[in-house]
Amino acid sequence: MKFKYFSLLLFVLISCASYAQNLTQTVRGIIIDKISNEPLIGAVVTVTTSNPVIGSVSDFDGNFKLLNVPVGRNSIAVQMLGYKPIMMNDVLVNSGKELVLNVPMDEEINQTNEVTISADQEKKKPLNSMAGVSARTFSVEETQKFAAAVNDPSRMAISFAGVVSGDDGNNLISIRGNSPYGLLWRMEGVEIPNPNHFGGVATSGGGISILSSQLLGNSDFFTGAFPAEYGNALSGVFDMKLRKGNNEKHEFTFQAGFLGLDAAIEGPFKKGYAGSYLINYRYSTLSVLGKLGVPIGDATTNFQDLAFNIYLPSERLGNFQLFGFGGLSSQIDKADRDTSLWEMEWQHYDSRYYSNTGAGGLRHVINISENTYLQSSAVLSGNFVGYEQEKLSFEFDPVRDYEEKHTNQKLLLTTVLNNKFNARNSLRSGFYYSINDFSLLKEFLNEDTDHMETGLDASGGNTTAQAFSQWKFRVNERLTLNSGVHFLYLPMNNTSSVEPRFSTRYQLDENKTLSLGYGLHGQVQPTGMYKTQVLQPNGTYSKPNENLGMNKSHHMVLGYEQALNKFLYLKTELYYQHLFNIAVGADSGSTLSSLNNVENYITEPLNNKGKGRNYGAELTLEQYMHNNMYFLLSASLFNSEFMTADQVWRNTRFNANYAVSFTAGKEWKVGKEGKNKTLGVNLRAIYRGGMRTTPINMQASIAEGSTVIYEDQLYEAKVADYFRTDLKFSLRRNRAHSTSTLALDFQNATNRKNVWNYYFDASSGTIKTSYQTPLIPVLSYKIEF
Numbered sequence: 001m002k003f004k005y006f007s008l009l010l011f012v013l014i015s016c017a018s019y020a021q022n023l024t025q026t027v028r029g030i031i032i033d034k035i036s037n038e039p040l041i042g043a044v045v046t047v048t049t050s051n052p053v054i055g056s057v058s059d060f061d062g063n064f065k066l067l068n069v070p071v072g073r074n075s076i077a078v079q080m081l082g083y084k085p086i087m088m089n090d091v092l093v094n095s096g097k098e099l100v101l102n103v104p105m106d107e108e109i110n111q112t113n114e115v116t117i118s119a120d121q122e123k124k125k126p127l128n129s130m131a132g133v134s135a136r137t138f139s140v141e142e143t144q145k146f147a148a149a150v151n152d153p154s155r156m157a158i159s160f161a162g163v164v165s166g167d168d169g170n171n172l173i174s175i176r177g178n179s180p181y182g183l184l185w186r187m188e189g190v191e192i193p194n195p196n197h198f199g200g201v202a203t204s205g206g207g208i209s210i211l212s213s214q215l216l217g218n219s220d221f222f223t224g225a226f227p228a229e230y231g232n233a234l235s236g237v238f239d240m241k242l243r244k245g246n247n248e249k250h251e252f253t254f255q256a257g258f259l260g261l262d263a264a265i266e267g268p269f270k271k272g273y274a275g276s277y278l279i280n281y282r283y284s285t286l287s288v289l290g291k292l293g294v295p296i297g298d299a300t301t302n303f304q305d306l307a308f309n310i311y312l313p314s315e316r317l318g319n320f321q322l323f324g325f326g327g328l329s330s331q332i333d334k335a336d337r338d339t340s341l342w343e344m345e346w347q348h349y350d351s352r353y354y355s356n357t358g359a360g361g362l363r364h365v366i367n368i369s370e371n372t373y374l375q376s377s378a379v380l381s382g383n384f385v386g387y388e389q390e391k392l393s394f395e396f397d398p399v400r401d402y403e404e405k406h407t408n409q410k411l412l413l414t415t416v417l418n419n420k421f422n423a424r425n426s427l428r429s430g431f432y433y434s435i436n437d438f439s440l441l442k443e444f445l446n447e448d449t450d451h452m453e454t455g456l457d458a459s460g461g462n463t464t465a466q467a468f469s470q471w472k473f474r475v476n477e478r479l480t481l482n483s484g485v486h487f488l489y490l491p492m493n494n495t496s497s498v499e500p501r502f503s504t505r506y507q508l509d510e511n512k513t514l515s516l517g518y519g520l521h522g523q524v525q526p527t528g529m530y531k532t533q534v535l536q537p538n539g540t541y542s543k544p545n546e547n548l549g550m551n552k553s554h555h556m557v558l559g560y561e562q563a564l565n566k567f568l569y570l571k572t573e574l575y576y577q578h579l580f581n582i583a584v585g586a587d588s589g590s591t592l593s594s595l596n597n598v599e600n601y602i603t604e605p606l607n608n609k610g611k612g613r614n615y616g617a618e619l620t621l622e623q624y625m626h627n628n629m630y631f632l633l634s635a636s637l638f639n640s641e642f643m644t645a646d647q648v649w650r651n652t653r654f655n656a657n658y659a660v661s662f663t664a665g666k667e668w669k670v671g672k673e674g675k676n677k678t679l680g681v682n683l684r685a686i687y688r689g690g691m692r693t694t695p696i697n698m699q700a701s702i703a704e705g706s707t708v709i710y711e712d713q714l715y716e717a718k719v720a721d722y723f724r725t726d727l728k729f730s731l732r733r734n735r736a737h738s739t740s741t742l743a744l745d746f747q748n749a750t751n752r753k754n755v756w757n758y759y760f761d762a763s764s765g766t767i768k769t770s771y772q773t774p775l776i777p778v779l780s781y782k783i784e785f
Helices: 002-021 140-145 153-157 287-291 698-704
Strands: 024-033 044-047 054-057 063-070 072-079 086-093 099-105 135-138 163-165 173-175 183-187 219-222 236-240 251-257 260-268 276-285 300-313 319-333 349-369 372-392 398-420 425-446 451-474 479-490 495-507 512-523 551-563 568-585 606-626 629-643 649-651 658-670 677-688 722-734 739-747 755-761 766-771 776-784
Touching (some): 024 072, 054 063, 072 099, 153 236, 398 451, 698 755
Antiparallel strands (some): 044 054, 044 072, 072 086, 163 173, 260 276, 276 300, 319 349, 451 479, 495 512, 512 551, 551 568, 568 606, 606 629, 629 649, 658 677, 677 722, 722 739, 739 776
16 A cells, blocks of 8 residues: 555656646637738748747638647747748746737748748848838847846837937937937827836936836837838837736736836636736836835935726727726935035925826727728826925025926827738828827026016827828839838927928848838927927016917938848948927027927927937847857947038037947746746846037026026037946746746946936035936846646
8 A cells, every 4th residue: 555655646746747847828819910910821830949840820710720839938939821931049937827829920922832931030120011211120128138227118228229229217218319308108009108207308218117017018119211101200109009808818927126016917808708918007106116225316206107008899890909007106305304415505405306108099990891991099098297396405494496397188089091902002091180289387486586486387188190091012022112101290389390201121142131211201309399488577477479480300321131040130220310490498598409309398489490410320130049148339439410500510418429239138947846836037238329418607606606507618528428237137937827027126236337417516615526326236026826
């Protein structure tokens, strides 16, 4: 009897050990035509790295399912007669969650009875089929694994050519020397407000993204000459896609770390229904880091956010989607009540700041015919930003010297018609209409009169209208032409912009491609700039900027791409941007230009007599994950200049001139055989020129008691060159029904003191240096099940 029990126990242990060594997961998804969005029936999907090969065929609805796929990195091939085959290399499969893929395929022009061309490497191709130049797709995995990316698309993007960070303390990015304001954020095909915590007004960034990586799917990023469907932007576009929740089983993700708590839940509404839900909530108290000794400042800083994506398909009425996000963030900074500690001017102040933003939308997609579908959306969004500042006397008496409150609400209605005439020709046309309601207040202390003065006090509404049409013509398998036009109209002051767009791609051979692109792009000014009011000698206010025109830019791009092998990719682009009709200071001696604005409204009289120019060369060498290793080397040489009424070319504040970044990572299987542990090391090193600054007029600063610059030497100086290294370690472990990841991310791992800027400190009567973020360790633990 004892021998029987012993034999049974031994059998169970051996079975468990064998199971631990052979963890598997289900991989499934849908195969669709990239242009018409129609499901493809009969596509063959195989896991080429498994032994034996695991395969499946897409059904009537385009769905496929691969069972018992080994945990780890796998290569998945998709083939279908009449379509270009696809190879997805090093796809990460975890035991904690099913992997659900959305695979769009390009139809071949000259269809044959058998597949003879090599498979496309999907990693290098943007999701938008009409993108010809300056575009790339990025994956959720990249936002998670890149060192110091902290699941943030903007912080991840500084690894790309032509993109530099404006400040370590936030995720503002400058693209090809442009102001961060020139960036457009889109989600599920519609414009959204700035989706970042601690975001100011008239800016595209903030402290950290509201959009959790739990919700994001693979998305597109554009750096210039973008297709006709994108409007009201000068520098770039983040076109974010949301992934659908698992519609067959309930799954959960929980993450805890120094940045807070993060929880996600997803699953089906009922068995047999293709609909699903996905909800994510985060809560963070950054001030906890300070209490642990990490130097992030003395302010009390908090944020929380909620994001969701609910997919509701129907048999006859099309597919419905409810999606949205909302974020609350605040920061309270109080001066130390011990005046002996007041060494610098900023230590005399109390301040209160909040930034709340969100958007919620309903999207509907219906197939009108086999090759035509219509997508329509209604999105309600809003953002609320406020800041109050008081200066304390040495007796701690507060004197209010600055206050701003900005509220913007928008209803956006969109409709887009997609038509695929045949394998050569497709047309996409659409219309966007937004209704805006705003309330703007900005007051500041006039030190000459010792009274608060109003720079901005306005409320009301306005509208904008946009329309576009773009045509894709595949002349043959080598040559593709994209052409279109975008129309942008602002009824408030009857200004408009008609913007032609064009790009072409020519495949020299199987591995080499030439590309050429042009686009005229326009962007309306921030609402508060139109509503600027100036106090007149008679006590009344004038509004000098009501008829201000749009900033505009011609983009021209020439590119060359080459696949050096299946995993190594080279890309280089030359670009020139001619900016014109730029809002600049109306005074003949003013050097003020909106091209240098980072955030907030300019509340001075402006006109559209300014110019700008950005030109440069970019190089990208990228190895996709191969043999458990990847790297991305990006280099940029560029020049960014502006001109005001004095007809003098000057450097913009973002003219760093050169930037190099190296991002890399390696994975190793560790521990005993069958434990399914993977150690990951990720590195990012960035070296670039310093941002431009203006010399300080010491004598005038002493007289004024605050920083006074040489206006005639605007941005003629540079801070020291910038260098930063980030290092991330992670340990991922797959168990029978869960995947856990322990990560330690060292941001600015060498603790380099990169200069932010210089300022005059009235307390000491000297020029001080302000520095960017020091070393910050971010520890986190995530479990998926």
